[in-house]
Amino acid sequence: MYDESYQRLLGYALGYLNRPSAEEIVSETFLVAWRRLGDAPSRELPWLFGIARNLIRERYRADRRLRDLCAELGNAPATDVAGDIAEDVVERATALRALAELGDDDRELLTLLAWHGLTNSEAAAVLRCSTATLLVRVHRARRRLRAAMAPANTSRPLSRLSQEIS
Template structure:
């Protein structure tokens, strides 16, 4: 057994408890970081290593908290600049199951075209580029797919799917 193995075996649980008392999560990752520092700086580990390991653990925990604060601040800034998500019309009207069934009846290419336009918000030209076809071809396929979806979703013009289909047809 090497000196590092002995150091790890003797003090791993002490360092883990140190983090358990001070941090709600990530204990194992933090312990790993402490012993990575100990391994890298093996020549600097004193004869009584536990206080030194606690000092390393304190700095590792401080770095971990600062990183968490930076991550939270970045998430807040990103959320402030993010466009509000469009409502899922199918879910709002309670048609998710019917819509999934109707979409499953389309060919793979037509389904992907419909989803790119309706759910991903691409223009017809962008969807055509994503699918590797011409805009005119995509327009014809989208028109036919809309018609099949319309038929599958409602028998008459006043069905509850009209709102979601209107959103699809406007693109």
């Protein structure tokens, strides 16, 4: 399970966290999975993604509580913003900007499918919804992504990411 899933889980976590934090989340994911090995379904990958998703959410909540506490005490820490090597690539920047404009749920849904390679049923298991519900959400998220990526000049084609998700 570890050998087959580690890289995909790390890629998922890197979408939300810096590398050290992502590696920590993946380690915690396998720790939880080991403790609950008897509960593991036959399709382990969506189950592991669900565990990682919950751990990332817990991390965000803890970080938010810490920032709120620091702000209340008057010494809020500076936020680290890691630079992206591909910022010079216009297509990538456009796609990332459009993706950032989407809500958290849409962004997570589209990245699970396009970047992490999950099937519709696997993504539905991660998000704890039916496949039919997921398909409706995917349709709506794709429509919002296309609208966010719509160029001011309609003669310019959509980026590769938008076409891949479509």
